[in-house]
Amino acid sequence: MRQTRSKNIGITIYILLLLTPVYWLLNMSFKTSREILGGLTLWPQNFTFDNYVVIFTDPSWYNGYLNSMAYVSINVVITLLVALPAAYAFSRYKFLGDKHLFFWLLSNRMAPPAVFLLPFFQLYSSIGLFDTHIAVALAHCLFNVPLAVWILEGFMKGVPREYDEMAYIDGYSFPRFFIKVFLPMIRSGIGVTAFFAFMFSWVELLLARTLTAVDAQPIGAIMTRTIGASGIDWGVLAAAGVLTIIPGLLVIWFVRNHVAKGFALGRV
Amino acid sequence: MxxxxxxxxxxxxxxxxxxxxxxxxxxxxxxxxxxxxxxxxxxxxxxxxTEWFKEVLADERLRDSLVRQFVFSGFVLLIQIPLGIGVALMMPRSGIKGSLCLILIAIPLLIPWNVVGTIWQIFARGDIGLFGWGINQLGIDYNYTGDTLDAWLTVLLMDVWHWTPLVALLCYSGLRAIPEAFYQAAEIDRASKWAVFRYIQLPRLKSVLIIAVLLRFMDSFMIYIEPFVLTGGGPGSSTTFLSQTLTTMAIGQFDLGRAAAFSLIYFLIVLLISWLFFTAITHADKEK
Structure with missing residues (x-):
């Protein structure tokens, strides 16, 4: 019993330390800029929503969120569509060059995005996709698709092949089996994969910033741009930061029961 | 199968x-x-x-940032792996408390990387940040924009804050996969806590830990946006890591040939090390 208590105290302290910087951001987002620069206060003395109002009323701010959401969603859809059949192939069949292909895919997860910066910029400019959501979504496939194949393959391995054979005996065609029988069985795996694809696309900025200028600019780029202009409005910056955390929290809430399994099986 | x-x-x-x-x-x-x-x-x-390659390999600035990069990644692994294991051991095993811990610990992972930089930029400032203010209040002279050591410690602390949760969650999922019977057997044998950790938990964590080390090494080796926002690579170039050097060269100076040669060498280093790890993983799988 004593052991459990000391463990609980330990984990509570860790979580408190972990949340302090986030609390500080939240705290600052509710302060007026006079209060921020006037001195250190542990909680807002003049509680205000002004910073949030600035973001929700200025299109150049809230468009950033919409842009980020747009390319992240496109990316998750593309990633799942191509990764599902591939993961099935890797989990069920031996084929020419399968191991090499798998490692090659993974090596793209390892490639520093900075390496691909310039060629991506030129590639997408030359085919007229520069500054579109689809360009960022495709670029993010570079690291998300290998990851998705890896996670999904782990989940699919857990489904015995007898199911496949039974379905064929019952007269199911492959596409019908795949969609009607197989996919529902790995629902949680798909959820977890979507979560990781969402997460890695949402947090990435280097590629997203390089491939966009105005129309598809992500919120992160808008935030860094604000730092450059006439001093820093810390309050608005903090509010913008707080708003970028919320989508992630919503998504992880939906997959909370499967995430631990996803880490174990899929070996992210 | x-x-x-x-x-x-x-x-x-x-x-x-x-x-x-x-x-x-x-x-x-x-x-x-x-x-x-x-x-x-x-x-x-x-x-x-091969002109560019020769030039890049001889370039002092690049060699410096390569050394910095290895030192940084080394410290990242040394701190985050043990800390992550420790946190995972402390997490409640199941129930609502377990889920809640999981979500709270995952928060830093869900924050866009530039916002991570922004959070620490604010948090560590001596005038408006709780952390910087607190340290100064203790009588220690701390200023991450002016002092090299302070800048390094801040970047390192930020990375520990940001990524230890990943190690912890990986280990947590590894721990949950250990059947309860193992612990019961240990209890009957009156194994000490250390023995349980050393002979039951640690061996079972091996494959998860290989992945954690691999991921942390790769990602810390590519770190760009967080230190860029926090310190801008300074003071001087003391916190300029490989990706930032490369980005400045490619986008800033548009030095195509040199940047490309540099990219390839960079990529090859990462690929070589990831291949070593990958072989280690498949070997670990075979032993199972």
């Missing part, structure tokens, strides 16, 4: 192959192409062979 040999499976892999070929092979070939040429403008390119 025994896999059936069937080359028709290629049809299922084809979409992934095409997509990744489009977004990885074409750019990579472009980089290779640049690395052997000196380009003055459109239509004015000259073949220079």
């Amino acid at each position: 025994n896999k059936i040999p069937d080359n028709r499976a290629w049809w299922l892999v084809l979409p992934v192959f095409l997509l990744v070929a489009f977004s990885a092979l074409i750019p990579l070939m472009t980089v290779v192409n640049y690395s052997v040429q000196d380009i003055f403008g459109p239509g004015q390119a000259y073949y220079v062979g």
Whole structure:
């Protein structure tokens, strides 16, 4: 019993330390800029929503969120569509060059995005996709698709092949089996994969910033741009930061029961 | 599971192959192409062979940032792996408290990387940040924008804050996979806590830990946006890591040939180390 208590105290302290910087951001987002620069206060003395109002009323701010959401969603859809059949192939069949292909895919997860910066910029400019959501979504496939194949393959391995054979005996065609029988069985795996694809696309900025200028600019780029202009409005910056955390929290809430399994099986 | 040999499976892999070929092979070939040429403008390119590679390997600035990068990644692993294991051991095993811990600990992972930089930029400032203010209040002179050591410690602390949760969650999932019977057996044997950790938990964590080390090494080796926002690579170039050096060269100075040669060397280092890890993982799998 004593052991459990000391463990609980330990984990509570860790979580408190972990949340302090986030609390500080939240705290600052509710302060007026006079209060921020006037001195250190542990909680807002003049509680205000002004910073949030600035973001929700200025299109150049809230468009950033919409842009980020747009390319992240496109990316998750593309990633799942191509990764599902591939993961099935890797989990069920031996084929020419399968191991090499798998490692090659993974090596793209390892490639520093900075390496691909310039060629991506030129590639997408030359085919007229520069500054579109689809360009960022495709670029993010570079690291998300290998990851998705890896996670999904782990989940699919857990489904015995007898199911496949039974379905064929019952007269199911492959596409019908795949969609009607197989996919529902790995629902949680798909959820977890979507979560990781969402997460890695949402947090990435280097590629997203390089491939966009105005129309598809992500919120992160808008935030860094604000730092450059006439001093820093810390309050608005903090509010913008707080708003970028919320989508992630919503998504992880939906997959909370499967995430631990996803880490174990899929070996992210 | 025994896999059936069937080359028709290629049809299922084809979409992934095409997509990744489009977004990885074409750019990579472009980089290779640049690395052997000196380009003055459109239509004015000259073949220079391995010239750029020689120059890059001899470049003092790049060698410095490579050394910095290895030191940084080394510290990241040394701190985050033990800390992550410790946190995972402390997490409640199940129930609502378990889920709640999981979500709270995952929060830093869900924050866009530039916002991570922004959070610490604010948090560590001496005038408006709780952390910087607190340290100064203790009588220690701390200023991450002016002092090299302080800047390093801040970047390191930020990375520990940001990524230890990943290690912790990986280990947590590894721990949950250990059957309860193992612990019961240990209890009957009156094994000490250390013995349980050393002979039951740690061996079972091996494969998860290999992945954690691999991921942390790779990602810390590519770190760019967080220190860029926090310190801008300074003071001087003391916190300028490889990706930032490369980005400045490619986008800032538009030094195509040199940047391309640098990219390839960079990529090869990462690839070599990831290949070593990958072999280690498959060996670990075989032993199981």
